[in-house]
Every structure is written in C-alpha cells, then in structure tokens.
Amino acid sequence: MKTWLQKLDREYGFQLTEAEMDIILNEVTAAEPLFEQLNAVDVRSKTPFVRLDVKGPKK
C-alpha cells in the first residue's frame, strides 16, 4: 500500500510527508472491514443500482 501511495504522491504532486502517509495508510487499514463486508455479499444476480426505479402505481 505504501508503494502505491508513494506512486500517487509522485503522480499528483502532493508532496506528502511521512507523517501524512502514515495517517492515510491508517485510514486505509481502518476501512478494510468495509470492503470485506461488501465483498462477502452474494451479488451474483444483482445489477448495479444506478437510478431509482418506480414500479407500479402510487397508493
């Protein structure tokens, strides 16, 4: 992850300090469970939800 972050730093020209990289990498670690939760869901029959669908007449 740190190598990836360093690559982004160079590409975007952020000039991140080591302390700033640590903050971001801590956020990356803290967010891992979010991705794990989502990846654990069986979405094989589901298409992405891109806009609200209205089905049937209003009550």
Added chain:
Amino acid sequence: MTESELENLTIAESSERIKSGELSPVELTDLFLQRIARLNPSVNAYTTVLADSARAEAKIAEQEIRSGNYRSVLHGIPISIKDNLATIGVPTTGGSKILADWKPDFDATVVVKLKAAGVITLGKTNMHEWALGGTTINPFFGTTRNPWDLERVPGGSSGGSAAAVAAAMCLASIGTDSAGSVRNPAAMCGIVGLKPTYGRVSCFGGVPGTGAYSTNHFGVLTRTVKDCALVLQEIAGYDPKDPLSAAEPTDVYSAKIGREIGYLKAGLIGSYYDKLMFGKVEQIFAAALRQLELLGIKTEQLSIPHMDLAPAVHTVVSRAELVSDHDHYLRTRARDYSPELLYRHIHALMFPAGSYVTAQRVRRLLAEEFERAFERVDVIVTPVSIPAPKIEECGRGVTDVDGEKVSLRDARGSTWGLSTVPFNVTGHPAISVCCGFTGAGQPVGLQIVGRPFEESTVLQVAARYEEAAGWYRRKPQLSGIG
C-alpha cells in the same frame, strides 16, 4: 411588525398577508436584514448577505403584487441558499478555499425556479467544506454556531441554512443532502428538513464535488412542515439539464397536510436504529412513537437483512464518485483543501475499482429489501440520532449525550450520518421534524421516510405529528445577542 415577531412567522402565514397587502415584502425584507445584521456576527449562518439586491427584489415584488401580478405563495418571501448552489454573479464557494472567488454566470435550476416564484434571496449560507462533513466547522469561512447553544455546532453540511432558519434569519433555505446534510442539521437545530426522492428536485447547478452523483439530493429547510411543502412545490420537477432528474409527475405536496393518519402503518427498523440511540434520545423517540400511535398509526418491526451494510455502500460509492470530481483540483491545488479532506480524497484514490461496482450491486439488494418492506407499511420512522455536539467535542471526536460518551467517527464516516445515509443509498424521501429535547436542551429529530415520490404522505405524517407534539413552538433564545 417588529424584528422579534419574525421568530413565530411562517411562510404560510406571511404569504397570505403579503397577498392581501397587509404585509409589505419591503418591510419584511428590511426586518430580516436587520436581524441578520444583529445575529450573524455571532451565529455565522451567512457567508454572503445580499442586502442591496434583496431590497431591490422586495421592491419589485411589492410593485408586482400591488398591480395584481401575484406569482406564487413564495412571492415576496425572504429565503437563503446554501453556498454550493450556483447563483449568477454571486460568490458560490462550496465552502472551499479553491472556489472562494467564483461567481457563476448561471443560476442553478432550483434558483431559477425560486426566482420565477418571486422569492427574495437574502444571501448564501455557510456550509461544511465542499459539503463533505457534518459540523460546519469551516476552516475558511468560520464555524456556524447552533442557535440553541452557541457553543455547539449546527450540524452539516447545510449548517448555515439550518441555523439561519432556526434563528429566524430567513423563512426557508435550500440545502443539499448526500449523507444527511439537510436532515441532520435540521434535527440539530430543531427545524424541518426534507430530502425529497432521488431525482425529484433538479441538482443542476450544484457545485461539482459537493455531492456524489448516486446519493446527492437538493432539499428544503423550514420551520414548519407546511412551509416545507410550499417550497417543495416550487422546486420539484423534471429538468432536462439534469440527466439524473426524474420524469415522474409532481404532486400537490400540501394536499394531504391536516388529514388524519390513522389508516397508515409505520415500519420500525429496531435492529439497526436501536444501536444508534444514546442518552435520552431513546426515551424521546419512544415518546414520538407513542404520539404517532395516539394519532392512530399502527407500527410494525421490519426486517432489512442487509441494512447494516448501507453505510459501507454509501462510503465506497460516494467517496469514489467524489474523488473523480476533485481530480483536477487534487492535481493543481491539493494544499487548498483542509488536511482531513485531502487525506480522505487520497484514500479514495486507492479504492479498488471493483469495490465500487460491488457496492452498487449491494445497493440494488438494499433497494429491493426496502421495496418489499414498503409493501407492508406506508412510512418508516427512525430517530435522527445524535444531538448537536459542542464545537470542542468535534475536535476530540467524542460527544456527551446526557452523560453517555459517544464516538463521533468511525471508518464508515460520522456517527450522526448513520441515521440518515441509508436513504441516500436507496433514494427514498425522508424528512426530519423536531421530536423533543435532550437534558442539555438540544433538539432531536424524528425521521419519516416514504415510498419513492410519495413526499405527500411523508409530509402528511410529519405535519400531523408536528401539530400534535407541538415542539415547533419552542424557539431558541436569541434576544440578548448583538
């Protein structure tokens, strides 16, 4: 009329008086400007006050009404606009340093519609930086203060709008809501905040990067539910300039206000919301449910099996979409973001692309679960759970709710957003209406959620509750300020 009388004034009342000629838009506008001059140095609700143009608009409105050209119930009504809606020739900062000097050469569609309805625009309201946070502690434009306790935040990101309405510095405000940014500040300031159905109100002219494409909504903040319906009426509808706006016909949004609600059924999602109530909020929410039951509403617990995933879906979808909007400024002006927001965007650049699609597929699952739930009930009611923290508590990340310590953040984002983000994920219409006060005197919101495009039912239930409970009659004490 005196300045203090503004505290009890509603759009519904003032529009009748304006139409009949009893109340002058010029006099009303002057009173609001006088009150803004007195209170804004302490509350900091407005970033730009448009005194001269507001007076000019009021004179035109008065002349038009006198000559029989009454445009709408909003004709001559003084309102404010959140500072992430484009307003022609007027600073539109998005709460950011980067856009601090931007004056658009066009109006947002909502602003165009409001102008056509004859409103008086008093100014632009402060907001969280880029609308990406819930405190309105803004490093560039200062902190907006909560009118109920100036040591507390008003919520956000539409904190300036909510504070302005609560402090009677306007009769209504337009905000935006991508994670609860209308409903949370409305709850924390004891007023009404409506996030309509996704696509119901055009988002054309919203500052890019201040709301994710999949979850953003423009909404309304007012002091009463009826006023909310009156404003929604003027801004709802399809807009060819916004490809995400809905073609669904609009409704007469105040038509069901005042009607009985005893034939309706409300769903509860205790498995999710019971964990989000702290201090006296649980008691306050229980009392609100009893009040609804006294009005005849039946309640039923609902099962939404993937509800706990709604915040994760929201975080992944919204942050990935937002960082795309910010790419140019991240490459050219990265250090003009607050450090917190810069780190958040850089983190989003590292999200796996497949996770974005997976999150949108889980979102489909959630939408289907809610669709089945709404076959059983007419509305869903929840708390808007966290009352306004003290400004100093936001820095520490922990607030005190009636003696209970509550963390304000985790990996999913802000704790207060957990109450509201599920309906940004699904797009259902949702309103917050005041349902009581904590031991520290801070307002708490009741969230009422409806089926897609059934804002009328949401407003009907909210209005009956509001009238029966009567919390809207309580006002913040601001007479000693300024």
